[in-house]
Amino acid sequence: MSHTAHIRSHRKPRRTATSTIAMRAGVAGGVLSTLAVAGASSSANAAEPVTQTVELPTLTADLAAQVAQSAEVTQQAAADYQLKAERDAAAAKAAKEAKADLAEAKKKAEARKKAAEEARKAAAERAARNAERPSLQSTTTASAPASGSVATVISFLKAQVGDAYVMGATGPNAWDCSSLVQAAFRQVGIDLPRVSQDQSTVGTDIPLSQIQVGDILYWGAKGSAYHTGVYIGNGQYLDAANPSKGVVIQDLSGYPATGAVRVL
Numbered sequence: 001m002s003h004t005a006h007i008r009s010h011r012k013p014r015r016t017a018t019s020t021i022a023m024r025a026g027v028a029g030g031v032l033s034t035l036a037v038a039g040a041s042s043s044a045n046a047a048e049p050v051t052q053t054v055e056l057p058t059l060t061a062d063l064a065a066q067v068a069q070s071a072e073v074t075q076q077a078a079a080d081y082q083l084k085a086e087r088d089a090a091a092a093k094a095a096k097e098a099k100a101d102l103a104e105a106k107k108k109a110e111a112r113k114k115a116a117e118e119a120r121k122a123a124a125e126r127a128a129r130n131a132e133r134p135s136l137q138s139t140t141t142a143s144a145p146a147s148g149s150v151a152t153v154i155s156f157l158k159a160q161v162g163d164a165y166v167m168g169a170t171g172p173n174a175w176d177c178s179s180l181v182q183a184a185f186r187q188v189g190i191d192l193p194r195v196s197q198d199q200s201t202v203g204t205d206i207p208l209s210q211i212q213v214g215d216i217l218y219w220g221a222k223g224s225a226y227h228t229g230v231y232i233g234n235g236q237y238l239d240a241a242n243p244s245k246g247v248v249i250q251d252l253s254g255y256p257a258t259g260a261v262r263v264l
Contacts, residue, residue: 149188149214149264150213150214150264152187152188153184153185153187153188153214153230153264154213154214154230154232154238156183156184156187157180157184157230157232157238158232158238158249160175160180160240160247161238161247161248161249162246162247163175163240163246163247164243164246164247165177165240165241165242165243165245165246165247166243170182170183171183175240175247176240177196177227177228177229177239177240177241178193178194178195178196178199178228179194179240180239180240180247181199181216181228181229181230181239182194182199184230185263185264188264190263190264192263196218196220196225196226196227196228197223197224197225197226199216199218199225199228199261200216200218200220200222200223200224200225200228200259200261201222201223201261202216202261202263203216203261203262203263204261204262204263205222205259205260205261206259206260206261206262207260208256208257208259208260211231211260212231212262213231213232213233214230214231214262214264215230215231215260215261215262216228216229216230216231216260216261216262216263217229217230217231217237217239217252217257217259217260218257218258218259218260218261219255219257219258220258221258222258222259225258225259227239229250229257231252231260232249235251235252235253236249236250236251236252237249237250237252237257238250
């Protein structure tokens with residue numbers, strides 16, 4: 001026996017092929033077991049979202065309802081705001097139109113007031129003129145001379161034939177129609193009004209079929225006559241006609257008078 005026979009050997013026992021294969025099989029089995037567990041765990045984990053997605057439609061429906069309700073509230077608020085804006089605009093327009101109507105009414109009222117005042121003044125002036133006319137008629141009638149007066153008037157008028165016609169002139173070489181008539185009757189002491197309108201209102205009204213020498217003829221309405229002359233007989237009258245004719249004798253048939261008055 002060797003002196004070393006009693007000493008245990010330090011070498012590791014040699015593994016056999018069978019043990020190696022078994023170990024490897026165990027390792028593989030462990031790995032497969034691990035993979036199986038992991039797979040099972042993964043399958044379990046993969047199944048969980050399926051369980052969670054069942055609740056999602058409920059949550060989404062609630063959110064959609066809330067969004068729809070919020071949108072409806074927003075639309076209603078917008079509609080209310082638009083309605084208020086339209087009402088405010090309509091009220092402002094109505095107020096503006098009412099203000100314009102009031103201004104127009106005031107303007108018309110002022111115009112009517114002014115027209116009424118002018119009409120009142122015109123009526124007062126006509127009344128004053130009418131009040132003066134009777135006094136004038138009485139004066140001229142009372143101061144009319146007796147005999148020879150007509151001849152004096154006609155003589156004066158014929159002496160002016162050929163003189164010029166000038167509006168506003170009062171002689172001695174230029175006349176207008178009323179100034180010539182006034183100057184002629186002044187020769188016999190009758191002071192006639194200066195203008196044709198007033199000369200047509202003095203004395204006594206005479207129908208044109210009954211006129212006599214010395215009667216005053218007028219053209220236009222009584223009280224607003226625009227021309228006067230004096231009848232000299234034989235269907236003729238003498239007047240200061242116009243700028244182109246001057247003082248002339250004319251046939252009454254060519255330019256018939258409107259009316260006649262007598263102061264002599």
